[in-house]
Amino acid sequence: MSAQQLLPLLDEHIPSAIAIIDQHDEDDAEYAQNTYKRSLDDQYGLFLETQLVGVSGFTIDQNDIAWISWTYLDQNHQGKGLGSFMLDQIIDKIHMAGGRKIFVATSDYQETPGGPLLYAAAMKLYEKHRFVREVFHPDYYDEGEGQIIYGLRLKTGSSIPDTPSNSPIKLIGNGLITETESSWFIEWQNEESGTGNWSVQNLRAVTDDAFSKGATSTFISIPSNKIDFIIADLVAAGYKLEARLADYYADGIDEMRYRKLKNQQPNQT
Numbered sequence: 001m002s003a004q005q006l007l008p009l010l011d012e013h014i015p016s017a018i019a020i021i022d023q024h025d026e027d028d029a030e031y032a033q034n035t036y037k038r039s040l041d042d043q044y045g046l047f048l049e050t051q052l053v054g055v056s057g058f059t060i061d062q063n064d065i066a067w068i069s070w071t072y073l074d075q076n077h078q079g080k081g082l083g084s085f086m087l088d089q090i091i092d093k094i095h096m097a098g099g100r101k102i103f104v105a106t107s108d109y110q111e112t113p114g115g116p117l118l119y120a121a122a123m124k125l126y127e128k129h130r131f132v133r134e135v136f137h138p139d140y141y142d143e144g145e146g147q148i149i150y151g152l153r154l155k156t157g158s159s160i161p162d163t164p165s166n167s168p169i170k171l172i173g174n175g176l177i178t179e180t181e182s183s184w185f186i187e188w189q190n191e192e193s194g195t196g197n198w199s200v201q202n203l204r205a206v207t208d209d210a211f212s213k214g215a216t217s218t219f220i221s222i223p224s225n226k227i228d229f230i231i232a233d234l235v236a237a238g239y240k241l242e243a244r245l246a247d248y249y250a251d252g253i254d255e256m257r258y259r260k261l262k263n264q265q266p267n268q269t
């Protein structure tokens with residue numbers, strides 16, 4: 001049996017890593033190239049003897065939430081159990097880094113309408129490793145290509161939430177979600193002092209501004225412990241709850257993802 005090992009990715013491996021990703025997805029290869037140049041922290045390569053045949057990695061945030069990054073195998077080495085080996089090792093590393101929960105995003109892309117899902121093997125792999133499908137955003141990356149997010153709980157007990165439930169909200173602005181063609185985010189922050197600028201009018205204004213710049217839909221993410229204070233405004237501005245990431249901010253505090261589609265009329269209140 002050939003020795004397979006997951007080892008930290010080094011600068012000298014970047015060209016081979018990019019070539020593997022590029023076999024599957026040119027855009028991801030370009031994106032990965034830039035990210036790898038910035039940092040190789042928690043990025044790994046799967047080696048058969050000395051040959052790099054796969055990549056995977058993760059980032060972990062202050063809420064002990066880990067996101068798995070590009071996970072790709074050389075096409076000549078797919079379907080032999082190496083994906084499972086690599087994912088097991090990544091889960092162990094996240095566990096050792098103190099991860100509370102893992103998320104991984106994928107898409108429902110089909111090369112031909114009604115044809116097979118491009119990421120069927122990845123979905124099967126995650127489900128086999130007990131990941132649960134938590135989020136589906138239709139037409140997220142582009143028309144006809146939705147986002148699916150899987151979650152895996154590693155441990156209970158959590159970091160202290162940094163999301164005071166009733167602090168004033170300051171709407172900051174909007175921006176394109178870079179991995180998408182025309183899905184935009186609405187940005188906000190908790191105000192430590194002051195009264196914030198949250199209102200239905202301001203939410204409508206920042207949303208309409210995104211639509212005028214080419215957004216086809218806008219997303220705003222709200223911690224579940226804050227939602228009671230603003231739910232009426234979200235609904236009045238035409239937002240609908242589309243999905244939630246369970247225990248995202250802390251145990252018992254989910255990320256609630258609201259979305260508004262362009263040309264959708266605000267609800268009457």
Ligand SMILES: CC(C)(COP(=O)(O)OP(=O)(O)OC[C@H]1O[C@@H](n2cnc3c(N)ncnc32)[C@H](O)[C@@H]1OP(=O)(O)O)[C@@H](O)C(=O)NCCC(=O)NCCS
Nearest residue numbers: 071072073078079080081082083084106120121122124125
């Ligand atoms: C996803 C990927 C890493 C999985 O690695 P792999 O080594 O091919 O997968 P494994 O051999 O470990 O098999 C995992 C499971 O998927 C199944 N599977 C493999 N190819 C499949 C396919 N084309 N369709 C459906 N299921 C498939 C296997 O049968 C296995 O399940 P089983 O053990 O119950 O039989 C690899 O196929 C890959 O690089 N795919 C392209 C890139 C990609 O999709 N990356 C993820 C982006 S989110």
